[in-house]
Amino acid sequence: MPEEKVKHVLGLSGGKDSSALAIYMSQNHPELDIEYFFTDTGEELEEVYSYLAMLEGFMGKQIKNLDPNRDFKFWLTQYKNFLPSAQTRWCTRMLKLKPFEAWVKKEFLDKGYTVYSYVAIRADEEYREGYTSKNDKLIIKLPFRDDGVDKPTVMEILENSGLGLPAYYEWRSRSGCTFCFFQRKIEWVGLMERHPEAFESAKALEKDALEHGSPFTWSEGESLDELSKPERIAEIKADHQKRLDRAMAKKIIDPLRPDSGLIDIDDLYGQQKMCLACHK
Ligand code: SF4
Structure with missing residues (x-):
């Protein structure tokens, strides 16, 4: 054989x-x-x-x-x-x-x-x-x-x-496209602050798509134009800080694995649907 x-x-x-x-x-x-x-x-x-x-x-x-x-x-x-x-x-x-x-x-x-x-x-x-x-x-x-x-x-x-x-793990939990729609609002803020040119390019794509009748924005419920307004950024950051404070207060350190308690964005916002091809 x-x-x-x-x-x-x-x-x-x-x-x-x-x-x-x-x-x-x-x-x-x-x-x-x-x-x-x-x-x-x-x-x-x-x-x-x-x-x-x-x-x-x-x-x-x-x-x-x-x-x-x-x-x-x-x-x-x-x-x-x-x-x-x-x-x-x-x-x-x-x-x-x-x-x-x-x-x-x-x-x-x-x-x-x-x-x-x-x-x-x-x-x-x-x-x-x-x-x-x-x-x-x-x-x-x-x-x-x-x-x-x-x-x-x-x-x-x-x-x-x-x-x-x-x-990128410091500010975002996923690999994949800069404009991935799976990212959370705080990650969009991170993209804006760390890769402003990628954020602007996502914004331009979204603007064009909306003008052509796209029913979707990148981030649910608001355009990147709205999300990047200073008062909206302050709101998103304040919500993130609240989640972080709550998670830190609940954090239990395992003495055998002291680094195992890393709090990442998934822990703060809950495991979201993800793409196995892009985000693993
Ligand atoms: S799902 Fe994958 S291919 Fe689609 S935008 Fe996100 S990272 Fe890119």
């Missing part, structure tokens, strides 16, 4: 979980020749690129950049200038999933390989949605869930590797 042809792939988003999974797999399964890839929307934060470069250095392995041949602005025109939203997430489909599917099909499945794709769903979260394969030769593996790796352990993996968290 001919030997089965097998490939292993792991998608990186520039987020903490997929980065920790890459480190975990390289340390715990060095026997697997894993191909690491990043699907670039062309609208990512510069911190994502520098973090991926550090990760490449740590693993001593190149991360393949899967470039969708059409960019966000092209697809926005195709979708009649309707901004993507949690209800109509054409961006993930066109900029993340399709380039991945095309690459795996052309490079591996069409050549008779069985492909194992490793996804960073942690043991402490539900696998509600995400990439489910329609091809029985493309098999999704969830090592963190299988091995009981939770969020504090992910933090430990990153800390012990010396990489720590991506720099």
